[in-house]
Amino acid sequence: xxxxxxxxxxxxxxxxxxxxxxxxxxxxxxxxxxxxxxxxxxxxxxxxxxxxxxxxxxxxxxxxxxxxxxxxxxxxxxxxxxxxxxxxxxxxxxxxxxxxxxxxxxxxxxxxxxxxxxxxxxxxxxxxxxxxxxxxxxxxxxxxxxxxxxxxxxxxxxxxxxxxxxxxxxxxxxxxxxxxxxxxxxxxxxxxxxxxxxxxxxxxxxxxxxxxxxxxxxxxxxxxxxxxxxxxxxxxxxxxxxxxxxxxxxxxxxxxxxxxxxxxxxxxxxxxxxxxxxxxxxxxxxxxxxxxxx
Amino acid sequence: xxxxxxxxxxxxxxxxxxxxxxxxxxxxxxxxxxxxxxxxxxxxxxxxxxxxxxxxxxxxxxxxxxxxxxxxxxxxxxxxxxxxxxxxxxxxxxxxxxxxxxxxxxxxxxxxxxxxxxxxxxxxxxxxxxxxxxxxxxxxxxxxxxxxxxxxxxxxxxxxx
Numbered sequence: 001x002x003x004x005x006x007x008x009x010x011x012x013x014x015x016x017x018x019x020x021x022x023x024x025x026x027x028x029x030x031x032x033x034x035x036x037x038x039x040x041x042x043x044x045x046x047x048x049x050x051x052x053x054x055x056x057x058x059x060x061x062x063x064x065x066x067x068x069x070x071x072x073x074x075x076x077x078x079x080x081x082x083x084x085x086x087x088x089x090x091x092x093x094x095x096x097x098x099x100x101x102x103x104x105x106x107x108x109x110x111x112x113x114x115x116x117x118x119x120x121x122x123x124x125x126x127x128x129x130x131x132x133x134x135x136x137x138x139x140x141x142x143x144x145x146x147x148x149x150x151x152x153x154x155x156x157x158x159x160x161x162x163x164x165x166x167x168x169x170x171x172x173x174x175x176x177x178x179x180x181x182x183x184x185x186x187x188x189x190x191x192x193x194x195x196x197x198x199x200x201x202x203x204x205x206x207x208x209x210x211x212x213x214x215x216x217x218x219x220x221x222x223x224x225x226x227x228x229x230x231x232x233x234x235x236x237x238x239x240x241x242x243x244x245x246x247x248x249x250x251x252x253x254x255x256x257x258x259x260x261x262x263x264x265x266x267x268x269x270x271x272x273x274x275x276x277x278x279x280x281x282x283x284x285x286x287x288x289x290x291x292x293x294x
Numbered sequence: 295x296x297x298x299x300x301x302x303x304x305x306x307x308x309x310x311x312x313x314x315x316x317x318x319x320x321x322x323x324x325x326x327x328x329x330x331x332x333x334x335x336x337x338x339x340x341x342x343x344x345x346x347x348x349x350x351x352x353x354x355x356x357x358x359x360x361x362x363x364x365x366x367x368x369x370x371x372x373x374x375x376x377x378x379x380x381x382x383x384x385x386x387x388x389x390x391x392x393x394x395x396x397x398x399x400x401x402x403x404x405x406x407x408x409x410x411x412x413x414x415x416x417x418x419x420x421x422x423x424x425x426x427x428x429x430x431x432x433x434x435x436x437x438x439x440x441x442x443x444x445x446x447x448x449x450x451x452x453x454x455x
Contacts, residue, residue: 009296010315010361037357040318041338055315057362107427109352109405110339196426197340 005040008053012060016143016170022056024145024168030054032170034063034078035113038122058170063117073176077117081105081129084116094179096291097132097205097284100187104128104203107196117171120156123163123228130157130229131205132187134221136176144169157228183209183217184291186284190276192267200224201268202276204256206284208239210292215239220252220281225260225273232256235281244289253282300364304329305373313360320344320355323370331371331400335429342428345401346370352408354427371400374407382445382452383407390441394432402428406442416446 011030013019023030033039033055063078066087073089085102089095105111105119105128119129120140130153138153142165153174156164165171179185187205191198200223207219218239220232235256242248262273297312304327313322323329323346335341337356344355347369374381383403386392393399402425409416409424421442422435430438 005316005359007295007314007316010298010359012361033359033362036359036362037339037354040357040359055359059362107342108424109342109345109354109427110357112351112353113358196423 006053007055009055011054011056013056013058014060016061016172019056019058019061019170020143020145020168022054023170026054028167030056030167032056032058032121034059034115034118035080037110037114038118058117061170063172071178073178075116075174075176077120077171077173078115079117081111081114081116081119082108084129085111094181094183094185094291095132095136095176097135097185097187097207097288098129098176101128101132101189101203101205104187104189104196110197116174120153120174121163121165121171123157123159123161125157125160125226125228126200126203126224127229128187128189128200128203128223131203131221131223132185133174133176134229134231135185135205135207135219136179137219139175139177140171141173141175142169142171148172150175154231157230160227179207180209182293183207184288184293186287186291188280188284188287190280199267202262202273202280204277204280204284206281206288208244208285208288208292210244210289213244215242215244218252218285220256220285222256222260222277222281224267225262225277232259232281234259239285249282249285249289252285253278256281298361298364300361302360302363302365303367305368305370311360315359315361317360318356319346319353319358319360319363319368322360323355323368329370329372333397333400335397335401339427340429341398341401342405342425343398343401345404345428347404347408347411350408350411352405352424352427369404369407371404374403381407382448383410383442386441386445386448387438390437390444392433392437392441394430398428398430398432402430402438406438406445409442410446410449414450416443418443421446 063076065076067074090099140151189203203223205221209216218236223229235252238252257278260277262270333343335343339357
């Protein structure tokens with residue numbers, strides 16, 4: 001049997017205020033739990049879970065929803081990944097990359113429990129949902145002792161397994177600003193084996209808008225090739241304003257590979273990852289371009 | 295450590311239990327309720343041997359705490375048959391010889407059960423997708439997929455009678 005979680009107390013707050021109060025009281029010994037799929041697989045000596053003595057369950061705080069307002073989409077932090085993958089809001093049109101990332105995230109069984117908030121707050125550099133949300137420039141809404149605050153997703157990730165929230169803050173919602181209806185987005189993931197359970201060797205997302213073959217806005221996000229998921233801004237600037245040819249897409253993909261700072265690990269070598277960034281960025285740009293309404 | 299009182303329905307019967315905050319659902323099913331049909335393989339969510347149904351959905355009982363299942367409706371492999379009559383999935387796993395050592399079988403069948411209950415059109419690729427969290431190291435996946443297909447057809451036929 002695997003190691004058991006050494007939890008002293010499991011808290012089930014009735015509302016946000018109570019959740020914040022409990023988190024403030026226990027500081028770094030407490031951790032928010034929703035689905036639990038990232039907290040429970042315990043490996044002895046893994047830092048992130050060793051010091052946790054209090055779990056604060058946010059699954060009854062009404063954070064499970066997807067809503068479309070006139071100018072944005074709002075996703076509750078405790079919404080599970082299957083719900084996002086199945087939502088007609090993302091299955092076609094400019095938000096398609098989110099649907100693709102949800103589909104590729106893991107297995108159907110895990111996605112019944114795993115949540116979008118957990119995928120972001122674990123701050124894994126491999127997190128699939130982070131990438132479409134980066135290229136869609138999502139705003140993350142969190143609450144804490146000083147009230148609500150909004151954090152652009154680009155400044156949310158601070159390092160491998162570290163993110164911008166304080167230990168007494170709770171992520172409430174992911175807000176996706178309205179994408180231009182003619183934008184095209186795509187997500188691509190490479191795994192060692194093409195099994196649903198495997199994590200990314202490299203993952204990428206892209207966002208394009210264009211008029212008559214000329215690129216207006218280009219956004220590219222890279223995962224698993226740095227301590228955090230990030231936007232490849234140099235590659236984006238290669239495309240902005242340019243005529244979208246095969247050559248320019250190749251050039252942007254090569255630039256993105258230069259921006260990647262991968263490491264050797266159990267899944268792949270750094271050199272292989274750099275090569276694959278080039279391939280995956282090209283594919284996600286090509287897919288985005290195909291989906292662009294001109 | 296503060297024990298927590300929970301109430302869970304397992305295979306049709308409500309249980310009131312006091313659990314440790316760190317007890318996983320699989321620990322409570324196996325050690326408190328003696329339902330040892332649910333197996334633990336990896337304990338990390340990779341192998342799927344511990345799959346049960348919670349509110350009709352397939353979940354991994356090693357990746358959730360018992361307290362998270364509070365007020366929930368759980369179905370395990372023991373609750374599938376009606377009296378002495380095996381469930382069509384169980385029958386199909388026997389007739390298709392989809393079992394070798396059998397350790398992965400309860401999890402596979404419970405993953406398949408949620409698929410059959412939640413989807414109307416079930417083909418091979420959908421089954422493969424749905425069982426992608428269930429590893430088998432003996433027979434491979436061909437026979438289990440055929441067994442699920444056979445059971446799905448039979449259940450559909452029975453429902454239409």
